[in-house]
Amino acid sequence: MIEFEDVSKRFDDKAVLAGVTGRVEQGEIFAVIGPSGAGKSTLLRLVDLLDTPTGGAIRIDGTDIHADKGQSLSIRRMMGMVFQKPAVFNTTVAENIAVGLRFRAADERAIREKVEDALEIVGLAGYGERRARTLSGGEMQRVALARAMVIEPEVLLMDEPTANLDPVSVEKIEDLVIRINRDLGTTIVFSTHDMYQGQRLAHRIGVLMDGAFAQVGTPREVFTLPASRNVARFVGIENVVDGVVVAAEDGMSAVDIGSARIRTRSPFSRGERVSLCIRSEDIRIAPAIRGRRVFDGNILPGTVTSVVPRGPFSRVTVDCGFPLSSVLSWKAVEDLDLREGSQVTASFTAASVHVVRAGED
Amino acid sequence: MIEFEDVSKRFDDKAVLAGVTGRVEQGEIFAVIGPSGAGKSTLLRLVDLLDTPTGGAIRIDGTDIHADKGQSLSIRRMMGMVFQKPAVFNTTVAENIAVGLRFRAADERAIREKVEDALEIVGLAGYGERRARTLSGGEMQRVALARAMVIEPEVLLMDEPTANLDPVSVEKIEDLVIRINRDLGTTIVFSTHDMYQGQRLAHRIGVLMDGAFAQVGTPREVFTLPASRNVARFVGIENVVDGVVVAAEDGMSAVDIGSARIRTRSPFSRGERVSLCIRSEDIRIAPAIRGRRVFDGNILPGTVTSVVPRGPFSRVTVDCGFPLSSVLSWKAVEDLDLREGSQVTASFTAASVHVVRAGED
Amino acid sequence: MYEIIEGFVEAIRLIVTLDPDVMAIAARSVIISLTATVLATLFAVPLGAAIYFGTFRGRKGLINLIQTLYALPTVVVGLLIFLLISRVGPFGSLRLLFTPTAMVIAQTVLILPIMTGLTISALSGVDPVLRDTLRSLGATRLQFLVNIMKEARFAILAAVAIGFGRAISEVGAAILVGGNIMASSFASSTRVLTTAISLETSMGNISESIALGIVLLIIALGVNLAITTVQHR
Amino acid sequence: MYEIIEGFVEAIRLIVTLDPDVMAIAARSVIISLTATVLATLFAVPLGAAIYFGTFRGRKGLINLIQTLYALPTVVVGLLIFLLISRVGPFGSLRLLFTPTAMVIAQTVLILPIMTGLTISALSGVDPVLRDTLRSLGATRLQFLVNIMKEARFAILAAVAIGFGRAISEVGAAILVGGNIMASSFASSTRVLTTAISLETSMGNISESIALGIVLLIIALGVNLAITTVQHR
Amino acid sequence: TTSDPTPAEKQQLRIATTTSLYDTKLLERLTPIFEEEYNAEVLIVSAGTGKAIEYGQRGDVDVLMVHDRVREDAFLADGYGVNRRVFAYNYFVIVGPESDPAGIKGMQPEAAFTAIREKGMAGTPGVVFVSRGDNSGTHSKEKAIWKGAGFNYSADVQGSGDWYQEAGTGMGATLEMANEKQAYTLSDIGTYLAYKGDLDLVTLVDEGDILLNIYCAMQINPAKYPDINSTVAKDWVNFMISDDVQKEIASFGVDQYGRPLFYAAQDDWEKIGVPQAEVKDPIA
C-alpha cells in the first residue's frame, strides 16, 4: 500500500533521511521506532504530504504522492494524522474534533454523534464544551487522536500518540487502535519510542537509524533477531558483547570474547568478528557451585555488582569478566539472597545467543 | 523540605486539586504519578510559583512560598523546572541553555563551559549552534532539561521529562538525574506517567488521584501494597477482584468472590467488603490436572482466553469464573503449549494476595 | 488650555442636542470609513494570506514594499486617486471626484498596505502545528484559509481596528478627493469629521475642532467595542 | 496621469542632483520622525508590557481606550499639543511652538497608542510556556521583559515600522505645531516632506507633490530595510 | 436667460474657491438663496489658489472664484476660463506687534516692506516677517508689493535671512505663527478679523492702492469641457453681480465685526481699476 523507495530528506545541509526503503501493507499496523532525532516525525510528515522528500519517492497504491500537486487534497483526505506535539484550535473540545468532519461537509447531526462517540472512546466524555486550550497534556493528545479518528481515514498516521499518557489511558488508546484496524481495516503507521508499544500493536516494525531502516520485521524478529549491534541495543538487549569466531562447525561456533569463550549457534566462519546479543531474561542465575557440571551451553562464574528494581522484576548485573545483566522476579532475588558481592554462576544456552556481524552499522 | 498542606486549586468551577498533603524531604527524589488530568502539572506549577493555590499552603523549609510576593524571585532561583511541553527560545541551542546562567550574571567563559558540558551530558554535543526551533521533539525536551540543570538548582522540578524520549535516551537522562541527586544533593520532584520510571528513580512516590495523594510511599510499598483499588489498578496490578470476607482467623481469611473462595492474609473481619489485588507475575499457570491436590493457597481451574506478547513476556489471561491475568516468558508459553482454549490451572499463594477495603476511593 | 475644556463642553452639547449638521457629518464619517475598512479587509486578508503562504519569487521584496507603503502619506494617496478620477484622468468619465465614493476608494487604498501587513503578521502568529493539522485533516484551500483566519481572528480584528482608526482619522486624501463639500443634500456632501476639524482649525475655531475630535473618538470607541466583542467570542 | 510620470522623472532629478532644498527637507523628515519613533518606542514598549502583564482593574477598558486612540486624528493631536505649547499655553514659556521639537512631541503622541497596542499584540504572541520558562529560570522583572521582547522582536519591530510609517507620513500635526516654516537656517525650519507635499498640492504643483511623495517612500523603504535586517537577526 | 424654471432634476453646480473667501462664510450665506431660486445644488470646494485653479484647469468644477488678477488673466488667456465677473473687493493689511520694532505704522505698504527688510537684514531684534509662502493670492500680493518696493523677490527677499520666514500654510495658520513669533505679516482683512480675538497683532498698514484685493467669479470654458454645467455656472456668476447679492455683500460681516468684510464691486469699477463690463454686464 505505502511504498518508500530510497526516500531521503535534507534540512539545509543536514541529511535526516537517507535511503529509506520499505513497504507498509494494506490493513497493516506498522510501527516506526528509532532513537530521538532519527527522523520518525520527518518520515510521517512526508507521507502526510506536509513536506517534500529531497530524493526518492513515496507511493500509495502505486501513485507517487508527491508527483502531482493537483492530487494532494484527495490523497490527504485518505489519511489522518496525530502530531507529536499536538496543538488545539482555540475553541471548544467538540469543535476541535469536528473540524475534519466539517471539511467533508458532514451533516450537523452526524457530526454531533460522531464527536460524542469519539469523546467517549478517548475517555473525555463530558469535555465537549471545555475550551480546548486549557486541557492537560494528555487530554490534548487524546483530543488530537479523536480528531484524526472521526474522519475514519484509510491510513492513520500517529506520531508518538501516547507519549503523554499514563498506562491506563495508553491501554485504552491501544485497544482503540487495534479495534480501528480490525473493524475498519485502517492501515496504521505510527512512531513510538516505546518499543513495547511497537510490539504490542504492530504487525511489523521498522527500526529507523542513521537515516534508513536498519531492520524491518515482525516484533518477534526485531526483538529476538536484531539485525545489528545497534538495533540490538536499541530494542533493549542489555547484553551485547563483541568477539571473534574461533571455531565453527555444523552451525555451532565458539566465540572468543576475551575473558571467556561462548558457545553459540551461528552461520559465521572462523576468524569473523561478531557481536553476541543475549537477552537478560534468557540468563539464569544460580548460586555459585563448586567444581564443574556438564551443561549444553555457557556457564560463567561471577560476582553480583548490582541489583536494581525494574517494575515487578529486578535487574541483576553479574561481573563474569564482562558485565552480564539478568532479570529476575523479586521473589527469586530474595530466595537466592542476591546482593552486591554475592558469588553466583550465570548460565545461558547456546541457542539463546543471537549472533550478528560486528560493525555492521 | 517541601511541605504540602491541604493544597487545593480550582480553575473556574473545576476543582483540580483538593487537599494535597505530603512532604518531600531534602535530597529526596520524589515522583508524582497519576492518571492524565489528575493535576500533576498543576501541582508542580504551584511549587514553582507559576500559579497560586486556591487553598492550603506550600512550604519550603518552613516558609509559605506563596505568602510573600517579594520573596518570589529568591525562592524561584532555588528551583529549576522542565515543562511537559517544553518550548525553546528562537535562538541557538547554546543560547537557550545559557539563559538561566545569564540571569545569574555568570561570566561568559563559565557559561560556555557549562553549556558545552550540558550538551554533552544530554547527548546533544555539537548541536550548540543549531537553531533551537528546528529540533525534534526529543531533542527539545533534552534542551529544556539541560537548561534547567545548568543553573544547579536546589530543587529540580520535572514535568514528564522523558515523555518524548526513546529508551536509550531515557536511560541516559535517568542516570543523569540520579547523579545530580547524589552528587549535588539536589531535591528532585518529577511527574511521570511511566510508573516504572517512578520506581527506577524515586525514593518515594506520591500517587495523585481525584485531587489528592491517594498514597505516598516507597516504590515497593506503592507497587506491592497499593492503598486502594484504584491505586492498585493504576500501578498495573492487573487482577483486582471484589468480594466479601466470609471467614477470618489468625490473620488468615477466606474471601468469597462469587465464583470462588480465595484464601488470603488480611486484617479484615467477617462480612467486610474487600478488593483482592493479585500481581499477574505471582500467578502460576500449569497444565490442567485431573483430581485435586493439596496446596497451601489457591488453585483454580480455567480456560485460556488470550495470549498476548508484552515485551519479552506474554500475558496469558485465564477464565476461572472471573478473568485472571498472568505473565509468562515466551519460552514457558511454548513449553506449556498455551493457546486460546487451553485448559489450565492458575495458582497463587495466600500471601501474594494484597487485600484492601473495597470502595475506599 | 480653556479651549480644551470648552471643546469638551461643546462636544457634549453637540451630542446631547443631536446637532443635525454634526450628526450628518459624523454619520458620513462612519459610513465612509467603515465601508473603506470592510473593502480593505476584503482585499487585504486574502492578499495577506496569498503572500504569507505563497512561495513565489520576490515575496520578501513584496513584503518590504508593503511595509514601505505604511509610510504612504494620505496626501499622496489623495493625489493619485485625484489624478485617476479627475475629469481629464482615465476614469474621469465616471464623475467620481468630490463624491463620497471617491473618499471610500482613497481610504481603502490608504489602509490596504497596513492591513495587508498586519494580516501577514497575524497569520505568522498561528502555531505551525495547527497549520499542519488543518492540512492533514484534508482542508481545501478555502477551508484552510477560513480556519487559519478563525484562529488568527484576534490579531486580524486588531488589524481591522487599526485600519478603521487610520481611515476615520485621515484627512489628506478625504479633502483632496472629497473636497469637504457641505451641500444641502446628504449624499452630495463630502464633509466628514476630519475635514470639518481641519476647516474649523483653519478658521481658528479651536474648541469646535476639539469638540469634533471628541465626537470622532467616541465613534471610534463604539466601533472598537464592537470589534472587541467579536474578538472575544 | 502624465503628472505621475512627470513626478517620477522629477523625483529622479531631485535625487540625482541632490537638490539642496529637498535634501534638507528630507533630512528633517527623517530626523524628526525617527526621533519620534524612537521616543514612542521607549514609552510604548514598557507601557505595553505593563498593560499586558498587569492585572489591575480597568485593564480591559484601558486596552479599549488605546485601540480607540488609533483613530486620533493628526489634526486633533496637533491642536492639543498646540494649545499646550502656544505662548499662552501652560508650556508656552518653553517657546516650543513652530520648532522641530514640537513636531517630535506631536508625532510621538500620535503614534504612541498604535505602538502600545501593537506591543500588546506582539507580547500576546509569545508562547506562554516561554513566559513560564523565563520565570522558572529566575528572571528578574527586567530580565523577563528583555527576554520576552527578544522573543517578540519580530512583531515589535513590525510595530516600529508601522509607527515610523505613520509618523513620517502624517501632516496634520506637523503643520499645526511645526508651521511648515522655510527659514534660511536648517534648525529654525520646520518644513518636512509631508508639509512640503501639502504646500505643493495647495499650489497645484501635482508633479512636484508626487516627486516628494516618491522621495518619502524611498526613505521609508530604506528605514524598513534596516528594520527587516534587525528583525531577521 | 435663466435655466428651465421646472427642471425634473436638480442641477449640480461645482465651485472651486480660495480658502480666504470661503472662510468668511459669505458663500454659506448666499448659496441657499441661489439654490432656492435656481433649483440647483451648489457644491463648494475650498482650496489654495493654486489648487483651485488646478481644479478649474482640469474641468473638475464649473465655476472658479479667486483673487489673483495676474493668474486669472493667464487662466483666461489659456482658454480655461471665460466670463470673469468681479463681485467684491477689500484691502490687504499689514499686521504686526503693537511694539512695531521696524516702525512702519502708517507708512505706505512699499515703504513699510522696505523698512522691515532693512531692519531685518540688520538683525534688529524682533523684526521678523512671516510670509504665506504658498503661492496663494495673498502671497502673490506680497510678492507684488516687494516688486513695487524695488526688490527682486527670489534674490533679495526669499531666504535672505532668518528675518524672513515662509509659513507655507493657510492664512489662519500664518497669522497664528506671526502672533507666536510677534512678527509682521500680510493678511486679507477677512481672515484677520476672524482671528483678531485670538491675536495680539494689530493693523499697522491698511492704506495704499497696492493693497487692493479683488474677488472675481468666472465660468470654466465650456468649449474646453463640453459636458460642463455651463448654464448654472452662468447663473451663478450673474447671481453674484446681481443687485440683491451686491447689497448682501456690502453689509456682510457688519453684525459680527462692526464693519463690512467686503465692498460691493458694482459701482466702484473705476476705483478698483477693472472694466465696467466685468462688474455690470450679466453673461449672455
Ligand SMILES: Nc1ncnc2c1ncn2[C@@H]1O[C@H](COP(=O)(O)OP(=O)(O)OP(=O)(O)O)[C@@H](O)[C@H]1O
Ligand atoms: N526544519 C528543520 N530544519 C532543520 N533540521 C530539522 C528540521 N526538522 C527536523 N530537523 C532535524 O531532523 C532530525 C530528525 O527530526 P525528527 O523530528 O524527524 O526526529 P524524530 O525521530 O521524530 O525524533 P523524536 O523522537 O525526538 O521526536 C532532528 O535532528 C531534527 O533536529
Ligand SMILES: Nc1ncnc2c1ncn2[C@@H]1O[C@H](COP(=O)(O)OP(=O)(O)OP(=O)(O)O)[C@@H](O)[C@H]1O
Ligand atoms: N487554566 C486551566 N483552566 C481550566 N482547567 C485547567 C487549566 N489548567 C489545567 N486544567 C485542568 O486541570 C486538570 C489537571 O491538569 P494538569 O495539567 O495538572 O494534569 P496532569 O496531571 O498534568 O495531566 P497529564 O498527565 O495529562 O499532563 C485537567 O483536567 C485540566 O484540563
Ligand SMILES: [Mg+2]
Ligand atoms: Mg518526532
Ligand SMILES: [Mg+2]
Ligand atoms: Mg501534565
